[in-house]
Amino acid sequence: MAEVLVFVDHVDGAVRKPTLELLTLARRIGEPVAVSLGSGAENTAPALAEHGAVRVLTAEAPEFADYLVVPKVDAVQAAFEAVSPSAVLFPSSAEGKEIAARLAVRIGSGIITDAVDLEAGEEGPVATQSVFAAAFTTRSRVSRGTPVITVKPNSAAVEAAPAAGAVEALEVSFSEKATGTKVVARTPRESTGRPDLTEAAIVVSGGRGVGGAENFPVVEALADSLGAAVGASRAAVDAGWYPHTNQVGQTGKTVSPQLYIAAGISGAIQHRAGMQTSKTIVAVNKDAEAPIFDLVDYGVVGDLFEVVPQLTEEVKTRKG
Amino acid sequence: MSLRIVVCVKYVPDATGDRHFAEDLTVDRDDVDGLLSELDEYAVEQALQIAEERQRAGDDAEITVLTVGPEDAKDALRKALSMGADKAVHVEDEDLHGTDALGTSLVLARAIEKTGYDLVVCGMASTDGTMGVLAAMLAERLGVPQVSLLSEVSVEDGTVTGRRDGDTATEQLQARLPAVVSVTDQSGEARYPSFKGIMAAKKKPVASWDLSDLDIEAEDVGLEGAWTAVEGATERPARTAGTIVKDEGEGGKQLAAFLAERKFI
Numbered sequence: 001m002a003e004v005l006v007f008v009d010h011v012d013g014a015v016r017k018p019t020l021e022l023l024t025l026a027r028r029i030g031e032p033v034a035v036s037l038g039s040g041a042e043n044t045a046p047a048l049a050e051h052g053a054v055r056v057l058t059a060e061a062p063e064f065a066d067y068l069v070v071p072k073v074d075a076v077q078a079a080f081e082a083v084s085p086s087a088v089l090f091p092s093s094a095e096g097k098e099i100a101a102r103l104a105v106r107i108g109s110g111i112i113t114d115a116v117d118l119e120a121g122e123e124g125p126v127a128t129q130s131v132f133a134a135a136f137t138t139r140s141r142v143s144r145g146t147p148v149i150t151v152k153p154n155s156a157a158v159e160a161a162p163a164a165g166a167v168e169a170l171e172v173s174f175s176e177k178a179t180g181t182k183v184v185a186r187t188p189r190e191s192t193g194r195p196d197l198t199e200a201a202i203v204v205s206g207g208r209g210v211g212g213a214e215n216f217p218v219v220e221a222l223a224d225s226l227g228a229a230v231g232a233s234r235a236a237v238d239a240g241w242y243p244h245t246n247q248v249g250q251t252g253k254t255v256s257p258q259l260y261i262a263a264g265i266s267g268a269i270q271h272r273a274g275m276q277t278s279k280t281i282v283a284v285n286k287d288a289e290a291p292i293f294d295l296v297d298y299g300v301v302g303d304l305f306e307v308v309p310q311l312t313e314e315v316k317t318r319k320g
Numbered sequence: 321m322s323l324r325i326v327v328c329v330k331y332v333p334d335a336t337g338d339r340h341f342a343e344d345l346t347v348d349r350d351d352v353d354g355l356l357s358e359l360d361e362y363a364v365e366q367a368l369q370i371a372e373e374r375q376r377a378g379d380d381a382e383i384t385v386l387t388v389g390p391e392d393a394k395d396a397l398r399k400a401l402s403m404g405a406d407k408a409v410h411v412e413d414e415d416l417h418g419t420d421a422l423g424t425s426l427v428l429a430r431a432i433e434k435t436g437y438d439l440v441v442c443g444m445a446s447t448d449g450t451m452g453v454l455a456a457m458l459a460e461r462l463g464v465p466q467v468s469l470l471s472e473v474s475v476e477d478g479t480v481t482g483r484r485d486g487d488t489a490t491e492q493l494q495a496r497l498p499a500v501v502s503v504t505d506q507s508g509e510a511r512y513p514s515f516k517g518i519m520a521a522k523k524k525p526v527a528s529w530d531l532s533d534l535d536i537e538a539e540d541v542g543l544e545g546a547w548t549a550v551e552g553a554t555e556r557p558a559r560t561a562g563t564i565v566k567d568e569g570e571g572g573k574q575l576a577a578f579l580a581e582r583k584f585i
Contacts, residue, residue: 068468094468094487097453100453101421102456102457105457110546111422111451126551131553137556138553141551181467181495189490251505270335280582300565302566302571306572307572309572311575311576
């Protein structure tokens with residue numbers, strides 16, 4: 001069976017969930033060979049093996065952290081040449097997409113980004129994408145070169161499938177361009193203790209109706225009662241009420257959780273583009289005419305400062 | 321010496337319009353109004369600020385705005401010129417219809433080399449394809465550093481520095497020019513063209529190039545030359561109407577009951 005290269009997104013050896021989803025999808029089109037780079041790379045092997053990686057190619061070098069993107073492109077290209085895979089898969093993170101883009105140019109291959117599903121086809125893997133603010137679903141394939149595909153978080157349920165996961169050192173010689181963009185400082189994001197927005201099964205978002213930064217704890221309290229991530233609309237972010245890293249929408253993050261709760265969000269097209277593929281959508285808004293109500297499975301027309309705290313209490317009570 | 325800045329922009333169908341596909345599964349541009357991609361306005365704005373900073377320091381800068389697209393795409397160039405860019409390049413060729421990201425990056429890279437550059441500025445993504453891969457592809461093709469997804473950017477003494485807000489960390493980046501940068505929607509609100517700017521834009525030069533000007537063969541671009549193929553596009557079925565209740569004191573509890581029924585609690 002053909003081997004499929006899977007790029008591993010990890011933080012100091014802890015594999016992030018979208019990579020495990022990627023391994024599940026990779027198994028549909030071949031045998032996953034994982035490429036794990038940087039500090040803690042070898043520590044990713046057990047989790048990768050448990051989810052179907054037949055081999056884990058690892059490389060550690062200071063260049064991966066000290067310079068932007070290109071050292072990782074060099075490494076993935078080395079893996080590509082060593083393995084001759086039938087496809088190369090990346091998580092649709094900012095970095096994943098950039099590495100994929102440069103690899104595609106180097107190996108002369110087509111690239112598909114932000115796939116939400118992947119299956120084997122007669123002429124190679126077929127990727128499903130959600131486009132035009134999720135108004136259309138397309139099915140595409142790479143027609144020239146080895147398919148390079150990036151996949152969005154929450155596109156597949158993680159399935160365990162134990163495999164050998166044999167660790168092999170990957171030989172990488174860095175290109176002259178690898179050290180072009182220096183990372184002169186890095187400040188890790190402070191953990192909020194809440195799940196990551198793009199990976200969360202439940203997202204609770206606040207918008208203009210929240211009225212101010214001082215009111216966001218109302219949204220956060222509901223999120224915490226449900227074990228959810230917190231999102232914000234562009235209006236709330238632009239007003240400075242919540243960090244940009246939590247923005248849901250066309251220019252922020254796209255999320256596709258099992259449950260999306262929109263509080264005080266009217267549902268402009270740009271916001272809908274970022275959450276429309278959520279499985280169940282719930283909204284609380286004072287304005288009965290708000291476009292968000294066209295999308296909802298359940299909507300409450302009312303004051304979010306009445307409805308949301310009551311919901312939070314009820315969730316706590318029911319969870320005991 | 322004058323700092324040569326090239327800003328890559330895209331003419332896109334208005335996201336608030338009813339976007340759909342043509343029969344050949346390319347984006348239907350006939351039925352929807354087009355405009356300069358909102359995310360590229362941030363790129364134009366940052367280029368203007370870099371040029372203005374340089375001029376304040378008694379130096380010089382020139383901004384060329386570049387697009388690849390059909391006749392109407394000139395509208396996007398006019399908007400950027402009216403914001404303050406100095407000149408424009410429009411790459412237009414009927415063989416370009418259906419060109420995908422890889423092909424577009426080839427055309428842009430050739431046009432950038434022909435124009436001459438010290439700094440290339442892109443938006444973080446287009447608002448239609450939303451791939452967000454172009455800056456990386458351009459850096460790869462041009463063989464220069466990539467300083468991408470910046471919320472802050474500045475240029476001094478032949479060095480570009482910027483701030484990148486990632487999922488797990490914020491990074492400060494630095495590279496020597498020439499370089500390709502891309503900026504996010506957090507980089508700073510784009511200015512509105514003034515009346516004076518709009519009038520001035522009408523007199524600014526817009527060069528028109530076709531594939532032969534860039535030594536690109538028709539078979540390497542367009543729908544035939546694309547590295548990817550769209551096999552089908554289906555409209556998402558309309559959601560079935562949900563339940564909507566008016567809060568009369570029990571709205572939160574009713575919502576909790578719905579969530580419990582769906583096993584979220």
